[in-house]
Amino acid sequence: MTATEKTALIVIDVQHGIDEAGHWGGNRNNPTAEENIARLLKHCRALGLPIVIVQHDSVSPASPFRPGQKGNLLKDFVTVLPGEKSIHKSTANAFIKTDLEAFLKAQHIAKLIITGFVTNNSVEATARMAGELGFHTTVVSDATASFDKVGVDGTKYSSTLIHQVSLSNLKDEYASIATTAEVIASLTPTSKPLIA
Template sequence: MRKPALIVIDVQNGIDEASHWGGNRNNPEAEENIGLLLKAWKKNDLPVIIVQHCSVSPASPFRPGYTGNELKDFVKPYAVGKIFQKSATSAFIGTDLHKTLQDIGIDELVITGFVTNNSVEATARMAGDLGYKNIVVSDATAAFDKIAIDGTHYSSQQVHTLSLSHLKDEYASIRTTDEVLASLIIPI
């Protein structure tokens, strides 16, 4: 029987400080979709992994001791076990996430959270390299506008789409929340 783990990356209050990240966030419904997935995982007694970014940058909204570092309220009830705290982009760097997943027999990950072209992409790439079968949930992740090195402005939707395109097929399957929920063994 499939036992995919839901990975919830950096769903913290500081993500709402949009100007820090580049502004104009896409997927305003990402938190709602993450909430739906969390409820389905709990109902189906599937493993949930909460990842919290603890930045070493004193200007980061994710720095420890700042309110932005706190998990969003809707995630807190699901953070009943260990929270994987990281200071790098990938949830596997500086944590025992890989060992924990191996210990509980997980080989499939459903990845959600922030920011698509940063921690979500880095985690999915490394998970793929470690041999996990990955699904990145396109509408349960989000990105922000980005200014390229040549000064070109890319919208958050363009950044998001390109990041998911980098992952598609080589590192992960890309699915919507509805598609992931429909694929669970026990319907919600």
């Protein structure tokens, strides 16, 4: 198998509820994250790579992601296509109470590209687990995003800072960090693979 054949793209929680910024803390960074996710989807689909679309079905009555409302629905450009894997989760970590790990192992996938929302929540939780399970994981810095967060002492931290700290938590120990352009270049057959 080539490097690309063993790589899967994972798209996390790209649902309409992410647009309810006030619920998440407001002031979202990376306003072009959806555009970059769409670019990665198009590229990976063209290469025939496995695609995993993760959808959060929240059990919290206050969550925009709870089933039965528009916020739970996937955004149109991430609609699961025939042959793609759909995962429904109820926790931040996409490996918990799902068959994600079993699916990846059955497909002999060793490398993961992770995109989606929110960087310091479901993206980080899933990427940490992926790294712990031995998958070579890359989190795409401009195809993920965070919101402002209030600390335990009441200090408000900007979405950009939260995003960067979350990526820093993952860097080297659990995952590699790359931009959309870097990932696309690494998946081009004539390029040296970025995702080792």
